[in-house]
Amino acid sequence: MAKIEIESCFIEAWTKNTDQHPAWGAKTAETHSRKNEDGKYETVGRTFRTVKVSRASGIDLTEFVKGQRVSIWGKEVTETREHEGKKFYDLVVWADRVEPVGERNHATAEAVTGEPWGNPPPADSVASQGYSDEVPF
Secondary structure, eight states: OEEEEEEEEEEEOOOOOOSSSTTSEEEEEEEEEEEOTTSOEEEEEEEEEEEEOOGGGOOOGGGSOTTOEEEEEEEEEEEEEEETTEEEEEEEEEEEEEEETTOOSSEEOHHHHOOGGGSOOOHHHHHHTTOOSOOOO
16 A cells, blocks of 8 residues: 555546445546657556545545546555456555645545645645646646
8 A cells, every 4th residue: 555646637437336325436547648749748548546435534526527637645555356267456546635636625534534644745845846737738
């Protein structure tokens, strides 16, 4: 299990919610882009993840819709499952915090978990490390 911060990914279609557990998970796609010869960015790959939250987190993933860009903070694990004799590996993020890109303090579980590491660093500390908030797509 590793702590992870995903700065930008897109919500994908999720059909596994039930009346008993209406908001326990979501699918995401993180695009990977690079500049082509024309100087424009093109998508060269995607990383798909399942985002899950505990009941105690207070995060309702149904408020996010397909195509919406979000940031996620949590712990990433690889879950293994078997179906018809084949093994499948899923990247799963147990989210402590999920928010739309560009907003702060939206759906946070910090009050429940007490984990201050879930807060993003101050903007000036990110800029001083040579990182940018600009997303190339």
